[in-house]
Amino acid sequence: MAKPSLVPRAVFLALALSLSPPLYAASDAEVAEIREQLRQLRESYEARLQALEQRLKDAETKAKEAAAAPAAAAAPLPAAAPVSSSASGIAAFNPAISAVLQGRYANLSQDPEKFTIAGFAPGGEIGPGRRGFSLSESELAISASVDHLFAGNLIVSLTPENTVSVEEAYGVYTAAPYGLVPKFGRFFSGLGYMNEQHQHAWDFIDAPLAYQAFLGGQYANDGLQVKWVAPIDQFLEFGAEVGNGDGFPGSARNKNGVGSGVIYAHTGGDIGASHSWRAGVSYLQTRAQDRDYSQVDLAGNDAQVGFNGKSHVAIADFVWKYAPNGNAQNTNFKLQGEYFWRRESGDFTYDVDGALGLTNTSAYTSRQTGWYLQGVYQFMPYWRVGARYDRLDPGHVDYGTNAAFLESPAFHPERYALMADYTPSEFSRIRLQWGQSKTQAGVTDNQLFLQYILTLGAHGAHKF
Amino acid sequence: MTSFKPWLLAAILGVWAGPALANLNVFATVPEWGALTQELGGDKVNVYIATNALQDPHHVEAKPSLIARARAADLVVATGAELEIGWLPLVTQQAGNPKVQAGKPGYFEAAPLVPMAEKPTRLDRAEGDVHPLGNPHIQTDPRNIARIAGPLAAKLAELDPANAAYYQARYKAFAERWTAAIVRWEREAVPLKGIPVLVQHKGFPYLLDWLGMKEVAALEPKPGIEPTIAHLSEVLETVRRQPVKMVIRAAYQSDRASQWIAERAKINVVVLPFTVGGDDVAKDLFSLFDDTIQRLLKGTQ
Numbered sequence: 103m104a105k106p107s108l109v110p111r112a113v114f115l116a117l118a119l120s121l122s123p124p125l126y127a128a129s130d131a132e133v134a135e136i137r138e139q140l141r142q143l144r145e146s147y148e149a150r151l152q153a154l155e156q157r158l159k160d161a162e163t164k165a166k167e168a169a170a171a172p173a174a175a176a177a178p179l180p181a182a183a184p185v186s187s188s189a190s191g192i193a194a195f196n197p198a199i200s201a202v203l204q205g206r207y208a209n210l211s212q213d214p215e216k217f218t219i220a221g222f223a224p225g226g227e228i229g230p231g232r233r234g235f236s237l238s239e240s241e242l243a244i245s246a247s248v249d250h251l252f253a254g255n256l257i258v259s260l261t262p263e264n265t266v267s268v269e270e271a272y273g274v275y276t277a278a279p280y281g282l283v284p285k286f287g288r289f290f291s292g293l294g295y296m297n298e299q300h301q302h303a304w305d306f307i308d309a310p311l312a313y314q315a316f317l318g319g320q321y322a323n324d325g326l327q328v329k330w331v332a333p334i335d336q337f338l339e340f341g342a343e344v345g346n347g348d349g350f351p352g353s354a355r356n357k358n359g360v361g362s363g364v365i366y367a368h369t370g371g372d373i374g375a376s377h378s379w380r381a382g383v384s385y386l387q388t389r390a391q392d393r394d395y396s397q398v399d400l401a402g403n404d405a406q407v408g409f410n411g412k413s414h415v416a417i418a419d420f421v422w423k424y425a426p427n428g429n430a431q432n433t434n435f436k437l438q439g440e441y442f443w444r445r446e447s448g449d450f451t452y453d454v455d456g457a458l459g460l461t462n463t464s465a466y467t468s469r470q471t472g473w474y475l476q477g478v479y480q481f482m483p484y485w486r487v488g489a490r491y492d493r494l495d496p497g498h499v500d501y502g503t504n505a506a507f508l509e510s511p512a513f514h515p516e517r518y519a520l521m522a523d524y525t526p527s528e529f530s531r532i533r534l535q536w537g538q539s540k541t542q543a544g545v546t547d548n549q550l551f552l553q554y555i556l557t558l559g560a561h562g563a564h565k566f
Numbered sequence: 567m568t569s570f571k572p573w574l575l576a577a578i579l580g581v582w583a584g585p586a587l588a589n590l591n592v593f594a595t596v597p598e599w600g601a602l603t604q605e606l607g608g609d610k611v612n613v614y615i616a617t618n619a620l621q622d623p624h625h626v627e628a629k630p631s632l633i634a635r636a637r638a639a640d641l642v643v644a645t646g647a648e649l650e651i652g653w654l655p656l657v658t659q660q661a662g663n664p665k666v667q668a669g670k671p672g673y674f675e676a677a678p679l680v681p682m683a684e685k686p687t688r689l690d691r692a693e694g695d696v697h698p699l700g701n702p703h704i705q706t707d708p709r710n711i712a713r714i715a716g717p718l719a720a721k722l723a724e725l726d727p728a729n730a731a732y733y734q735a736r737y738k739a740f741a742e743r744w745t746a747a748i749v750r751w752e753r754e755a756v757p758l759k760g761i762p763v764l765v766q767h768k769g770f771p772y773l774l775d776w777l778g779m780k781e782v783a784a785l786e787p788k789p790g791i792e793p794t795i796a797h798l799s800e801v802l803e804t805v806r807r808q809p810v811k812m813v814i815r816a817a818y819q820s821d822r823a824s825q826w827i828a829e830r831a832k833i834n835v836v837v838l839p840f841t842v843g844g845d846d847v848a849k850d851l852f853s854l855f856d857d858t859i860q861r862l863l864k865g866t867q
Contacts, residue, residue, distance in 0.1 A: 281661070333637050334634065372629065
């Protein structure tokens with residue numbers, strides 16, 4: 103950077119040298135001529151300066167007139183809205199960022215390590231979580247428009263075990279015709295009512311038993327979703343998804359093509375100013391390959407069993423919300439319920455000790471159901487109480503020739519929960535939840551949870 | 567999905583194309599913009615109003631009914647300034663209607679057209695429900711309505727050029743009536759000048775500024791945070807030192823805090839309609855301000 107400064111200096115020196123000699127040698131005549139030239143130069147510049155000054159004055163007047171025009175409000179104004187954001191520079195394009203901090207204290211009378219739901223294959227994230235104080239998952243969400251065609255959304259979950267998982271990472275194509283909304287990447291499926299909600303938005307600390315038993319807690323897709331809302335006054339929404347089928351009740355299979363499919367329809371509306379509702383039906387079809395887990399057999403061995411085959415899940419869901427005059431600020435009530443059916447058919451392998459001691463593979467079919475119903479009542483600003491009941495029906499399980507080793511389940515798992523929460527603002531919530539969980543015959547887990555949820559950053563959306 | 571059904575496609579397209587041939591479908595987030603659009607659009611617009619005067623416009627959910635109406639809308643008329651930030655972006659995104667997304671011609675915001683009051687100097691949620699762009703309750707000053715009417719009429723004309731002259735004519739007529747009404751209201755409201763008042767929520771800076779009234783304190787300790795006994799006691803102290811005539815609250819707010827302070831400070835509670843439909847009298851924009859002025863005048867007695 104030091105060198106370039108030499109160049110102007112050299113030029114200056116050369117100019118000075120080339121100009122100075124004639125001045126020394128100037129005669130009177132030459133001096134007069136130079137004076138004359140200077141005078142002419144000055145005059146011509148003055149004329150040009152005056153012209154420039156005049157142009158400046160004209161421009162200023164025009165600008166003033168333009169600024170004054172909107173004040174004369176008689177004629178419709180140009181609709182161009184002024185730029186409302188004063189953000190500028192590099193930070194102006196920062197996406198919306200928010201973080202959710204969660205933690206809890208749990209008092210569980212049964213060992214959560216031994217949690218199973220009798221008669222139902224385990225998978226995904228199930229169970230009440232660990233005892234004592236612990237951090238729940240912390241969530242980091244980033245979203246923004248990508249360009250004129252796409253919007254993007256990333257939600258990562260930081261687990262208390264110091265691992266990171268991508269909960270959702272999807273793009274939305276915003277320029278699709280006919281009201282289609284295509285979404286692609288990883289996303290929570292739109293099936294059921296609660297599935298799309300993130301855990302911090304739930305009304306209870308844990309997922310309903312039916313979600314745990316049939317979807318492993320929550321069903322996410324790596325794939326493509328298309329939603330469409332009918333352009334009529336009644337809300338009518340259709341959705342279809344294809345994915346890789348890795349999520350429970352399916353499992354990862356090393357194959358090309360589509361691994362799972364989901365379709366659903368939702369409808370809803372208002373009844374008067376005080377009531378609103380939504381109801382829907384959903385259907386999921388996926389496949390599991392070597393979905394292995396351990397199960398106690400008739401002889402009391404901890405046998406290893408595995409399922410290969412098709413899984414079909416159907417869900418009927420509804421939610422009804424009441425708020426006097428639609429004003430949920432002081433009091434409101436929310437009732438929601440979902441009913442699950444699942445049918446699985448394929449091969450079932452029994453392995454007495456997990457080391458191929460005695461194995462048997464047979465045809466297998468199962469038809470199982472489950473449901474939950476919950477109500478949450480806000481009785482004064484900031485304070486809510488809620489109750490939930492969960493129940494699963496082991497239904498009919500046909501083990502084929504494996505019936506010689508395995509007993510068909512007959513126990514009905516169920517769970518009760520009561521909660522009270524305090525929400526001093528849209529961004530914080532503290533919850534106390536008590537429950538009794540009977541997921542195995544003769545075993546009752548008395549559960550007490552204390553939970554906090556703090557949201558910081560970008561304003562969250564008020565999802566229905 | 568196995569066989570192509572032409573009748574189904576025709577039915578869907580028929581439903582889809584139907585509204586486009588008829589009037590402009592306008593989705594107004596709050597009653598005041600619904601009423602203004604109706605004044606300007608007359609029988610050439612179908613106005614759907616997403617909320618009513620008894621709802622807190624900050625706290626609305628993206629209900630199925632709203633998504634359905636936003637789906638078929640040609641124009642969304644919103645306040646902006648983050649009043650609807652919790653629900654409108656979600657509604658328009660879920661509706662899948664690209665015409666009315668923020669920034670598109672079918673999306674109209676009122677707040678950028680008026681000078682904003684109470685722009686916070688400190689952006690921190692510890693200060694309560696703060697709005698970075700200023701107080702969004704701009705409809706309480708009729709001069710703001712006048713500022714918004716012109717561009718809104720121009721927007722209707724832009725989206726429905728065939729009826730541009732109609733909107734222009736209606737705007738002219740409205741502007742004349744409105745200007746005359748403002749003169750009348752200002753004359754009626756002369757006794758209100760300089761009157762000190764309490765407000766429950768900081769929802770009236772534009773109204774008080776227009777009428778020259780003085781806000782001594784707010785019952786909410788921070789915007790959007792429900793009044794606490796501790797804060798109310800402080801307000802009561804303030805009022806004892808600096809007497810006020812009345813406490814003002816909007817129709818959608820709970821009456822407990824204002825009643826508490828009114829009994830102790832021996833002042834009137836004035837419930838203002840806040841927007842069109844806030845009480846039985848405020849049926850349109852004109853009667854909204856007629857009623858507001860009358861109620862304030864009564865409060866001074």
